[in-house]
Amino acid sequence: MGDQWQLRLYRKLLGAVPTGFRTRFAPAMEETFADGLAVRHGLFRSARFLVRSYLGVVRVAVVERLMPSFSESHHRRHGGENVLKTTFWNFSNDIRLSIRSLRRQPAFALVAVFTIALGVGANSAIFSVIKGVLLEPLPFNEPQRLIRIGAYDWNSAERIGSMSMPDIVDISDLESIESFVGYREGTAAITGDGDPAIISVARVTEGLLATYGLTPLLGRDLRRDEYYDGSPLTVVVSYSFWQNQLGGNPDVLGMTVQLAERDWEIVGVAPPGFEEPVATKIWRPFHNNPEGCARGCHFALGIGRIATGFTLENVKAETRTLSATLSEEFPESNFEKGFAAVTLKEQIVGDFRTGLMIVLGAVGVVLLITCTNIAILLMVRSSARESEMAVRAALGAGRRRLFTQMLMESQVLAMVGGVVGLGIAFGAIKALKLMSPGTIPRLDAVSVDGGVLLFTIVSSVFVAFFFGLAPAVNLSRFGISSGLLTGGRSASGRRSENRMRSALLAAEVAMSLVLLAGSGLLLKTFQNMYEIDLGFETRGILRARLSLPSSRYDTLEKISAFYTELENRIEGLPGVEAVGSGYGPPLGRGNITGEVQVAGRELPPPGSETHGTIRAVSPSYLGTMRIPVLNGRGLERTDRDGNTPVAVVNETFVRENFPDEDPIGQSVYITATFGFADPTWQIVGVVRDINSASLTGDPVAEIYVPHSQFGPGALTVSVRYAGSVAAITPALRDLIREMDPSLPVRQFETLEQAISREVAPTKFYLLLLGAFAGLALILASVGLYGVVAYLVSQRVRELGIRLALGAAPSQILTLVMSQGLRPAVWGIVIGTGMVWAGARALESLLYGVAPRDPVVLASVAGLLFVVSALAIFVPARRAAAVNPVEVMRSE
Amino acid sequence: MLNACNRWKVLETISPIEFQVLLVLSEKPSYGYAIMQAVEEQTGGRQSPEIGSLYRVLSRLMARNLVQEEAAPHGGEPNHRGLPRKYYGITSVGQRVLREEAEHLAAILDVAKSRDLLG
Known part of the structure; x- marks a missing residue:
């Protein structure tokens, strides 16, 4: 166990201490902590030291805010009665009482703390990502004044x-x-x-x-x-x-x-x-x-x-x-060319704003579900504590005192949950960084700092207030006599309380459905992206980008000779099926686009020109990529420098430039060149459209020209292979080194890897939303199970009588199931309505699936219903198995 | 004897843990971890302040001018960052308050002895 993380955590916790105290003592406190860390021996002593030190800082952070040590000294020196101190004393007493009360039910406390920790931890982790990526200023002088400007077409x-x-x-x-x-x-x-x-x-x-x-x-x-x-x-x-x-x-x-x-x-x-x-x-x-x-x-x-x-x-x-x-x-x-100006920060993170805000919204829903779940658990618990509260009220505790005490219990739960949640946030941030290398800009710099700590504290307090309020109101308004007289058994009979519990359960199920629907839609998007037909065979392609130095490869002849020789040699490697080279490969870097002018036609008026992207390729490229020729012919070895410059165009190019004509034999001029050739090309064939720029974008007009007639020196060599990519990569690298030892070899990449890179952001959002939806599903089922199990335990006598009077166990099962499922069904209906109303927010992250896709909605509603039914079935079966004789005897 | 005690009390009141810290610093200036260890040692383990409490005590004592920050002694061992440690020493006011508190405690002890409570 290295010392680093303990010290780092201590330093982070010090961030929560008020500034005045921190400025004066934080370095010394850190130094003392490091000293203690260095000399402690044995697991128990070390753990004790760590826990005491961490809790000590939290205590200082709280106490210094309530009662700064300076004013404390001042009051003491002047012998004045310290009102704050009295308040603090009461506060400490309440905390002690709450801890004692919670320790009596360790299982409940553990479940509650763990649930809060998950909710708060997930929120703190996502908040730190939002803060690091979207909120933190760029690390430059006055970054708000930095802008990026690019040109755009008015049209x-x-x-x-x-x-x-x-x-x-x-x-x-x-x-x-x-x-x-x-x-x-x-x-x-x-x-x-x-x-x-x-x-x-x-x-x-x-x-x-x-x-x-x-x-x-x-x-x-x-x-x-x-x-x-x-x-x-x-x-x-x-x-x-x-x-x-x-x-x-x-x-x-x-x-x-x-x-x-x-x-x-x-x-x-x-x-x-x-x-x-x-x-x-x-x-x-x-x-x-x-x-x-x-x-x-x-x-x-x-x-x-x-x-x-x-x-x-x-x-x-x-x-x-x-x-x-x-x-x-x-x-x-x-x-009609304009200049678009955006802030540099918007330029860097703008594309991720919507996605991250949706994730923040999702994690906020998880926090609400957490609150609801704990509120339900506390209400169930408070019902069982009615007698205790009645006794305390009879002994003189006012309604306000009981209310404060109940709220304090939830504060204690939330604070402990918050501390554990902070640990979860640390782990979650690490996992996020591992999960998405390079997907989200500035993610590397994300960490838990003072701001995140404050967020955790605030969200814990919010959680405590939110989930503690309902049970506290519920219990404190409860009269003395009713609890004493009924011995705490009449809780399930109280209609208003039942209504509140059902409403909370329905809300929890509804929120879970929203999250499940979101992740369902993203899952469908993810699946669609992998199933996109790019227009060519993507499997089994390995590629490497080469760049021939212009100092040695200064003529088209030299460049062409190098690539022809390289392709010939690669073809001879075992496992290679085909090889082709091209400038501007699909989903890769390098594009050259120019305006298209058709020979024999008048120049189009300014603003209505068409554009074409030039792909300079070797003769075998179209065959290697398996891009089918639909009309005319492909490129051939005879199409080389000195012969008529020829080109093959794609369907979009034909649609845009020759909507009613046969393009074969037509000549086009493209205003783009690497300086090697006269850019007028005779069209000899038409090939199928492929998605070159991105997976989900529409095909653009493309014109394939022979590399030997166009250049340039930088090409991507694509190899279609059979068998293992691990075997072919070193052979390819050796071959390139053999041909030109001073030529740097870029990283090899398969086309599948390029596609994975394209889908990485969707995968990132899917994993996050999926995790939150899973968490929501678990919490909702725990809530349903907890409530129904409690109600069954409270109604054992009634159920026993029903059975004794001749009710069949199956009728009891149906009764309990139907009562338990009612809030779940309400939740599903409300949740479906919420998705229907707000689904458009997700639209920008989706591909090939409507935000209100009925299949996805029906699937998640079905899943939630089944999980709810399973959660209720366990206590319902227990209810059906009640032995009426035993019940009567115990009465 | 009790009159004397009251006289000191009006001047300054310090808590047991503040007394212990002043007692440690009365010997020589010291730094955080060493103070914690010394307090634990001189109270036989009955008082073992954690770091946060110790620095709140130091903060209170400094606010009352009983303790002050001092330069690290020449040749002292550096801290985990290789920088000089933060040392704290007792002030002349602190010395006086400590002595008065000790005398006050001694007076109480005498009362206890006179009533055969200490055997």
């Missing part, structure tokens, strides 16, 4: 795209923008000493660190004069790169790193933790020729800092005016 506002360099300059000149930096994230091969590797490299414009409000740890930021072709090759490296790859060498400035087989001089080291935009290790300047690449060349996104005194709305207004001006001034490149 399709949902797609945010890249901007040209002149656009970036124009935006940075706006009055509401203090600084603006353009960037393009990507990867590059780092070579030199040791094994070649692929790292994340971003190309940026000047002022990157300044925009984020940061200064370099060493050296300087990139400068304006380093952004043109022919300027010195300079880079800024990240802190982690400096530490891990360069050994934290303090003389790093002036050293060089080899990127894409060229030497780059390190001019700066970024501060620790800064790796924007995405896990970036090296930042290098955009090298642009301002003459050659103007407004038509869209390749960068932008991050900016709002100027002091301006707001996001000001920026939006200014960019609207700018885009209108540019649209008029440069219609060929900027026609």
Whole structure:
């Protein structure tokens, strides 16, 4: 058992101590705790020390708020009567009484504490995720002023795209923008000493660190004069790169790193933790020729800092005016193009807001179910304590005193449950991090801190108040004489109490149904996502992305020769069925999209152009991916540089550009190129649509062109294999190394892994909602079981008489079952109504299933009914087995 | 004798645990864990404050100027973070109050002895 977690927990608990006391004593208390931890021996002594220390901090946190030690001293010194102290004394007495009362029924206390712990723990864990991901500010200077800007088409506002360099300059000149930096994230091969590797490299414009409000740890930021072709090759490296790859060498400035087989001089080291935009290790300047690449060349996104005194709305207004001006001034490149600005935080976590808020809502429902369940258990218990309360009332305890005492019992339960729940929250956060690596941004930084601790305390108090109120009201309003006279046996007969219990049970079942329906819908979504027909055979594909350095592979001929040779060699490997290479693989990185112009037609008016995404592929690619050719032919080995450039298009491309014509033989011009070919292509075939960009998105217009006629040097090699992927991966890696030892090999990935990555967020939400729904189901059945079992125990005499008068056991069974199932059925009806009314909230997380899907709703209602019936059946069977003779004798 | 006791009581009242802590610190300045151990030792295990209670006691004593924070002695063992430990020492007022409380207790003890309660 290491010391770390005990100390960490102690430190977290110290967060709950009032600031004044904490500032003064927390370091010393932590030091004393560490000392104690270091010298304690033996399991028992260690455990005793830990429990005493933890409870001690909780006590300090509470007592220092009620009665700060300074004012306590002040009162004592001046001999004044301390009202607070008296109050506290009464408070302590109440706590002691409550503990004594609960200790008399350890099984009840244990079940109650465990239930509260689950509810509070799950809530604290999810709250810490919400806090860490959505609420915490980004770790930059004045992060609320950071925004991201991207270009969009006025006619399709949902797609945010890249901007040209002149656009970036124009935006940075706006009055509401203090600084603006353009960037393009990507990867590059780092070579030199040791094994070649692929790292994340971003190309940026000047002022990157300044925009984020940061200064370099060493050296300087990139400068304006380093952004043109022919300027010195300079880079800024990240802190982690400096530490891990360069050994934290303090003389790093002036050293060089080899990127894409060229030497780059390190001019700066970024501060620790800064790796924007995405896990970036090296930042290098955009090298642009301002003459050659103007407004038509869209390749960068932008991050900016709002100027002091301006707001996001000001920026939006200014960019609207700018885009209108540019649209008029440069219609060929900027026609009806706008600039969308969002806060950087919204950009990072915005996609997850809805999902996480739904999870928070779900876990809140779990907390309500927890409260309801404990309230039911306490009511059952309070019914059995009527005699005790009546005696106490007869001895002079006022209604208020009884009420306070009952509430205090629930507070004690909630506090202990809260402490255990905090432990559950620690474990749950760890599990969440393991469960979703990389799915949710900023999840790594989530932890239990003072805020979460406060949330736990507040939710525990809320829980205690909520579940303690009903039984406390119920018991304290109860008259003295009735309890004494009936000996506590008339509880089940009291109609109002029965109504309250039934209402709580129905509410619990209804809330459980809501959670079950939510997870049922997500389960269906998950299943649908796995069953999506992407338009090609996804099983048995292994792929690896290669990037040939342009310094050595500078002609189409060299690039093409390399990939042809590689494919030939891979085909010879055992277990390989087919191999093909392509730029822009399905569910992968790398896309090049351009406007489509059909030869012989007039140019479409600005704003009504169609677009096509170019897939540069080897001749065997379509066959390897099993994308069927529907018309004409596929690509062939003879389609190479020097021959007529040919292309194969997909169904969407035909629909958009040749709705009433045969596309075969037509020539199209695409405004996208890697600079190797004249981008006019003759269509020779039509293939089926596939889902390339995402699992659930609609197919886009695609045009497959021969890689040997188009380039580029970076391709993804896809291998269709039979047998084990573990056997083929090393053989493939060795083969690539053999062909070019300095070529870095990226991580291999199967297409199934890529699909898993796509469904990971759905899986994350499904697991959470599923866990909560399971918990709700268990709690609801425990509640039903508890109430019916209690009622049966209270009605033994009545049931015995019924049996003695000739009732059959089956009639007793039916009677108890029907009475127990009534609130459950009400709950199912109300819950179904709630789902019907609020299901649209889940819509954005669903795919292929309606939020009010009748099959899902009927299934969860059926499941809940069956589970409820099972929970009630056990005590109902006991009721039917009552021996009337025994009952009469005991009377 | 009782008159004398009352006189001290008006000046300052301290609780048994505060008395024990002052007694420990009257020997030499000390740090948290050592104070806890010393209190446990000098009361034969009858008083064993946990950390939270100890620091509330120290807070009260500091608020009344009976105890103050002191610099760690030169060459003292560092804490778990490698930093100097937090030391606490008794003030001159604290010394006086401790002495008065001890005398008060001694007076009570004399009464007990005079009534043959201590054999």
